[in-house]
Structures are given as C-alpha cells and as structure tokens.
Amino acid sequence: SQTIHQWPATLVQPVGSPLSLECTVEGTSNPNLYWYRQAAGRGLQLLFYSVGIGQISSEVPQNLSASRPQDRQFILSSKKLLLSDSGFYLCAWSRDSLTGELFFGEGSRLTVL
Amino acid sequence: GDSVTQMEGPVTLSEEAFLTINCTYTATGYPSLFWYVQYPGEGLQLLLKATKADDKGSNKGFEATYRKETTSFHLEKGSVQVSDSAVYFCALGAMDSNYQLIWGAGTKLIIKP
Numbered sequence: 001s002q003t004i005h006q007w008p009a010t011l012v013q014p015v016g017s018p019l020s021l022e023c024t025v026e027g028t029s030n031p032n033l034y035w036y037r038q039a040a041g042r043g044l045q046l047l048f049y050s051v052g053i054g055q056i057s058s059e060v061p062q063n064l065s066a067s068r069p070q071d072r073q074f075i076l077s078s079k080k081l082l083l084s085d086s087g088f089y090l091c092a093w094s095r096d097s098l099t100g101e102l103f104f105g106e107g108s109r110l111t112v113l
Numbered sequence: 114g115d116s117v118t119q120m121e122g123p124v125t126l127s128e129e130a131f132l133t134i135n136c137t138y139t140a141t142g143y144p145s146l147f148w149y150v151q152y153p154g155e156g157l158q159l160l161l162k163a164t165k166a167d168d169k170g171s172n173k174g175f176e177a178t179y180r181k182e183t184t185s186f187h188l189e190k191g192s193v194q195v196s197d198s199a200v201y202f203c204a205l206g207a208m209d210s211n212y213q214l215i216w217g218a219g220t221k222l223i224i225k226p
Contacts, residue, residue: 046213101159
C-alpha cells in the first residue's frame with residue numbers, strides 16, 4: 001500500500017530564518033506531488049506541484065521554493081521566513097491528474113515569530 | 114474560471130441530526146466533484162466523489178449527488194455523530210484546469226452530544 005509522510009509535524013521559527021519541510025511517498029512510482037498551505041480558518045492554497053523529477057510548477061509567487069530531488073521526495077524551502085508564512089502545510093500525491101484523487105500527508109504546522 | 118462555493122461555517126448540530134452542507138460550482142466543462150474531510154490536526158482525506166451528472170457518491174453514511182442542472186454537489190448525512198466533527202471541503206477537477214483541484218473554502222462541522 002501507498003503511504004505519505006511529511007516532517008517535521010510542528011515547527012516554530014523566527015522571522016528571517018530558513019525553512020525545509022520534507023515529504024516522502026512510498027509504495028508508488030512517478031507520483032504527482034503537491035504542496036498546499038492552509039492558513040488559519042481558511043481554505044487550501046496550492047503552492048507547488050510536480051509531475052516528475054526536477055519538474056516544478058509554482059502557483060503562487062512568493063519567498064517559498066520547492067524541489068524534487070528524487071522521484072518520491074518533495075521538499076518545500078525558504079531562505080528567509082516571513083510572518084505571513086505561518087500556516088499548516090500539506091503535502092499530497094496523486095497517481096495522475098485525471099482522477100482528482102489526492103492523498104494527503106499529516107501536515108506540518110509552521111509558526112513564524 | 115472554474116470555482117467552488119461552500120456554505121460558511123461553522124455548522125453546529127446535535128448528535129443524530131440531519132446534515133446538509135451546500136456546495137455549488139461553476140465550470141465550463143464536465144468536472145468531477147469531490148468531498149474531502151479534515152479531522153482536527155490531520156491532513157485531508159477523500160470522503161466521496163462523483164465523476165458525471167446524476168452520479169451519487171457515498172461513504173461512511175455520507176452522500177452527495179452530482180446535479181448538473183443546479184450545478185450542485187451537496188453533502189448529506191441522515192444521522193451525524195460526534196466523531197463527524199471536522200472540516201469538509203468540496204472540490205472540482207476539470208480538464209480545463211488540467212484536473213488541478215479547485216477547492217471550496219471548507220465548512221467546519223461541530224457535533225454536540
């Protein structure tokens with residue numbers, strides 16, 4: 001069966017510090033990978049998605065970046081965090097784009113102080 | 114462009130009450146429609162889906178029917194339980210948007226014993 005893990009689960013970082021959130025999928029190959037952000041009391045915002053190694057599409061220009069160094073690894077990064085980067089970050093995967101069925105990780109709660 | 118509109122929450126009900134969470138959509142093509150659920154502190158998981166008009170998705174006692182004539186996909190459950198307390202997201206996936214899911218804002222459901 002397929003599983004998805006993301007870490008860390010909780011992170012408290014000062015403004016201006018770097019960020020690295022990692023996501024790994026097991027039990028499948030060549031998944032589509034996604035990073036979403038969920039601000040408090042609001043819906044989901046798609047940040048990045050990837051259909052293959054090294055292929056990253058950005059939906060929202062900002063100080064975040066994503067990388068896919070391996071087929072089943074997706075990393076969300078920032079060089080300098082802003083207060084507005086606080087939120088709940090969700091990694092997800094799908095087998096393809098056609099079904100619309102996403103499988104989500106447990107989420108990473110980031111608080112920037 | 115395509116969009117999804119959900120009723121605002123929170124929705125507060127007593128246990129065993131009947132639940133309806135409204136979802137309407139705007140799409141130029143023939144989208145697939147989804148309900149995802151997010152339990153407190155967790156990622157999202159697919160609750161049910163429907164891929165064409167008049168399809169009924171069902172799972173865990175929840176149902177939603179794809180109504181093309183009213184562009185709606187309302188979520189219903191006959192008798193809710195405290196364990197149903199969560200945030201519910203309606204979403205659509207359409208060819209026009211390369212099947213990237215378009216999300217509603219989410220509806221928080223609170224069930225009181």
